[in-house]
Amino acid sequence: MEIKKAAVAGTLESSDCMVTVEPGEGEITLDLDSAVIRQYGKQIRKVIGETLKRLDVTSAKVTVVDKGALDCTIKARVECAVYRSADVRDGLPWGGVIV
Amino acid sequence: MNPNLKRLRRSMMFLNCQKPSLIKDPYVYKPDSIMLDLEDAVAEKEKDAARYSLFHALREIDYRGVERVVRINGLDTDLWREDIRCSVAGGCDAIRIPKTETPEDVRRVEEAVEAAEEEFHVEKGRTLIMAALESARGVMNAFDICKASPRLFGIALSGGDYTKDLQTTISGTGVELMGARQHMIIAARAAGVQCFDTVYTNLNDMEGFRRDVETIHMMGFDGKSIINPRQIPIVHEIFTPKPKDIIFAEKVVREIDTKKAQGIGVFTVDGKMIDIAFYDGAKRTLALARASGVYKGDL
Numbered sequence: 322m323e324i325k326k327a328a329v330a331g332t333l334e335s336s337d338c339m340v341t342v343e344p345g346e347g348e349i350t351l352d353l354d355s356a357v358i359r360q361y362g363k364q365i366r367k368v369i370g371e372t373l374k375r376l377d378v379t380s381a382k383v384t385v386v387d388k389g390a391l392d393c394t395i396k397a398r399v400e401c402a403v404y405r406s407a408d409v410r411d412g413l414p415w416g417g418v419i420v
Numbered sequence: 421m422n423p424n425l426k427r428l429r430r431s432m433m434f435l436n437c438q439k440p441s442l443i444k445d446p447y448v449y450k451p452d453s454i455m456l457d458l459e460d461a462v463a464e465k466e467k468d469a470a471r472y473s474l475f476h477a478l479r480e481i482d483y484r485g486v487e488r489v490v491r492i493n494g495l496d497t498d499l500w501r502e503d504i505r506c507s508v509a510g511g512c513d514a515i516r517i518p519k520t521e522t523p524e525d526v527r528r529v530e531e532a533v534e535a536a537e538e539e540f541h542v543e544k545g546r547t548l549i550m551a552a553l554e555s556a557r558g559v560m561n562a563f564d565i566c567k568a569s570p571r572l573f574g575i576a577l578s579g580g581d582y583t584k585d586l587q588t589t590i591s592g593t594g595v596e597l598m599g600a601r602q603h604m605i606i607a608a609r610a611a612g613v614q615c616f617d618t619v620y621t622n623l624n625d626m627e628g629f630r631r632d633v634e635t636i637h638m639m640g641f642d643g644k645s646i647i648n649p650r651q652i653p654i655v656h657e658i659f660t661p662k663p664k665d666i667i668f669a670e671k672v673v674r675e676i677d678t679k680k681a682q683g684i685g686v687f688t689v690d691g692k693m694i695d696i697a698f699y700d701g702a703k704r705t706l707a708l709a710r711a712s713g714v715y716k717g718d719l
Contacts, residue, residue, distance in 0.1 A: 330472075394473065396472075405468070
């Protein structure tokens with residue numbers, strides 16, 4: 322999936338995260354800010370990376386500000402930002418690449 | 421038949437799908453059901469975001485036996501069909517239809533649910549439906565709505581919109597809701613489905629809340645919609661049979677079984693006249709007590 326324009330999903334409330342995706346330059350770059358980065362930074366990066374891979378995003382600038390989100394919330398916010406950037410709102414592949 | 425059609429639903433707690441902090445662990449409060457809201461609580465520009473959160477919560481969070489109902493957006497929007505696809509794919513237990521006015525509304529949702537079950541390989545008939553009645557027209561059509569689908573397990577009054585439609589307001593006394601409550605419980609019982617009361621929104625008046633729950637319990641409702649975990653213990657206390665009621669119900673069932681075999685139709689239990697008409701009520705008390713976890717007997 323191509324990141325055509327900048328899109329944001331999520332909030333800075335507790336248990337949430339804010340994900341911004343922007344068009345990249347041929348690769349994925351990830352800027353992660355989290356209060357629990359020392360304990361969970363590796364896991365958060367893994368979840369973001371796997372989600373982008375499932376969505377076939379290969380070029381994007383991704384910024385994530387985490388406020389203690391569960392893995393399922395991180396996935397939900399990344400997917401939402403990516404689909405918003407593509408202006409796709411209906412007929413989503415639930416249980417397919419969204420899993 | 422889906423075994424969950426008649427499950428215990430004393431407390432049905434609304435949770436906003438827009439807020440991850442609300443939907444991550446509501447099971448700790450032990451409601452019987454949660455209603456994951458995609459409708460009124462979710463801001464218009466966050467409708468899509470709420471769906472992703474809902475889907476992953478349904479798939480990945482262990483709600484420990486708490487029933488997961490999803491309130492979809494109204495049938496007058498372009499959102500409800502995707503809400504159903506997302507909810508059924510996630511594996512929700514039931515769909516709550518807002519602003520239900522006619523049996524056709526239920527059948528439209530039933531068709532969409534069936535299509536989603538097929539698309540996502542969910543067992544056919546697994547996803548139940550409940551209908552919220554929020555207008556005078558909806559309340560007047562209550563019986564036909566109750567009979568509209570074999571998936572429909574119950575109807576719920578939504579007092580805010582209903583009182584607006586009546587051109588009155590919520591007073592806290594329940595006077596403005598009396599007619600709808602009475603009509604809906606009669607319709608639900610006639611159709612053999614469950615009936616649930618509206619929310620009580622004043623969290624600073626727990627005594628008023630208790631009186632409200634006592635009233636609808638006396639009227640025959642199966643449970644109440646709630647908006648805060650603090651309301652759960654009061655609902656469960658009022659809806660769970662008391663030890664003296666359980667003991668009396670056991671005596672009634674045993675005595676009716678015994679006397680029936682002896683050819684005796686009318687007799688007394690603890691000084692009260694009893695006949696076969698008391699049998700089903702006593703059995704219901706024991707079933708409710710068992711489902712509530714306070715009865716381990718064999719009747």
